[in-house]
Ligand code: FAD
């Protein structure tokens with residue numbers, strides 16, 4: 329559909345913002361349910377994260393065979409992955425293939441940034457305004473804007489005075505960036521940097537890695553997928569997909585399901601070694617049942633990886649600088665190809681910017697607090713995102729009685745099950761705060777969220793009701809979420825999971841720590857209990873019953889035994 333056609337479209341049932349994994353599936357489901365639908369996307373094509381993050385080395389950390397849609401048989405049969413962990417170009421081709429196959433692009437307008445959306449209490453519709461001033465209204469609004477789509481402000485003064493080129497991993501240009509023979513600085517050592525650094529180092533004359541906090545990283549052991557592996561997956565695909573939906577991370581693997589103390593040090597390290605050789609970060613951090621909850625247990629995994637770092641980096645000072653001191657997986661575990669070995673190259677230098685913080689950018693490079701200047705021709709910002717809430721808070725979202733989302737979330741992202749916010753009727757956030765999305769195979773979470781949204785919309789149409797949650801339901805969900813989060817090591821460490829990477833952001837554990845399977849069970853319970861929490865009704869019995877069916881009063885899952893076994 330052309331942009332002009334949309335401008336004259338009088339009534340739209342559903343507007344979907346975003347054209348990544350979430351937006352594409354939401355548009356598909358809307359059409360299937362018989363709604364008229366319009367997608368708005370600021371990028372010039374579909375792909376979301378995989379459209380934007382074109383930096384060298386970008387690839388997924390959930391195996392391609394599982395990091396993909398499961399809702400359509402033909403897509404799964406026709407698309408053939410070439411690598412264990414698909415690269416950004418392959419993932420972008422995949423999402424483009426899905427869009428073509430389902431003819432989704434005709435429902436989207438690209439290069440349209442949604443800047444404002446206001447609830448009209450009389451018409452009971454959302455008025456959505458884009459950056460070109462074009463307004464549309466819709467009964468339902470699905471914010472598929474992504475949890476890692478809003479690059480955080482870098483906060484480096486004087487960068488506009490720098491004479492060289494500046495890149496951000498998440499807004500990487502379309503052309504082939506050539507660092508051959510150049511002096512380059514990479515700022516940051518999170519997942520994006522860990523993937524980009526080895527490849528930038530191969531070409532650059534000199535590479536400075538500016539590290540404030542080191543990351544734990546596992547070798548991806550990436551390789552081409554063999555025909556027989558693909559055939560074997562295909563033969564069991566239905567069972568794998570079905571199991572994954574009930575696993576904590578939305579990925580189908582089996583672990584011991586037991587605490588570390590049940591194993592001798594030799595047995596324990598042999599199990600870590602097995603997963604290390606396999607290249608499976610989610611599995612590694614789940615090797616034992618208490619790695620996320622016990623500092624003592626976690627220390628065994630930390631020590632194992634620290635030893636691996638020391639095996640590669642024999643300079644003890646450098647090895648120590650590269651070794652994190654926070655619990656493994658309290659920040660996102662990285663997946664790499666040759667990351668630590670890159671520091672053995674003569675053209676690579678680790679610069680500790682905790683010791684010597686970046687003071688400012690100057691014409692010829694970056695000045696550090698001790699007055700030294702890193703003389704570079706290019707700066708790569710691998711500085712991350714205003715995660716989970718950033719993309720939403722950047723839009724002027726105004727609900728009932730003039731409630732502004734950005735203000736309402738100033739102290740914490742109040743919401744119900746990561747999908748609904750009180751005072752914002754008929755508006756849905758996909759993998760919003762307090763959903764398990766960020767800690768999971770996101771595609772599994774996305775499909776579950778969108779399926780639930782459309783189950784809810786069918787009910788709303790049938791019953792003629794507006795979908796709206798209450799502050800009481802939000803509070804109940806927040807209490808449950810806190811109980812679970814406070815049992816984990818996530819809350820002990822500064823990370824984007826707790827908003828600590830963005831100055832001024834409230835420190836709240838943003839994802840849901842109960843796992844994908846348990847979350848799904850609770851959501852199913854809410855639906856069974858008459859869409860409890862999805863109506864403007866302060867009766868919490870249905871919400872509490874859905875939670876109590878899955879967790880006991882201490883926050884222990886009643887389904888823990890099913891999480892680790894097939
Ligand atoms: P996105 O893909 O982020 O799409 C959101 C879209 O909304 C974007 O295209 C954006 O331009 C658009 N948008 C935002 N605001 C507006 C606005 N105001 N107006 C119009 N359009 C707007 N997860 C995993 O599970 N496994 C992985 O291996 C993995 N790898 C990742 C690698 C990288 C480099 C990054 C950054 C994230 C990765 N993730 C991974 C997480 C990733 O966010 C999800 O897997 C998934 O791609 C999210 O899809 P989405 O459609 O919800 O969001």
Ligand code: N01
Nearest residue numbers: 387388389482516517518519520521540541660710711712
């Ligand atoms: O961002 P990050 P990312 N001066 O926030 C540093 C997903 N992902 O883009 O921690 C100096 O993790 C910052 O230092 P510190 C994945 O979920 C997945 O790398 O604030 N340094 C940190 O080192 C991931 O978690 C893949 O001390 C500054 C880094 O920049 C998420 O996206 C690949 C700084 C930012 O790390 C985000 O990853 C890529 C400053 N002013 C991304 N500001 C896969 O492998 C920030 N830093 C699948």
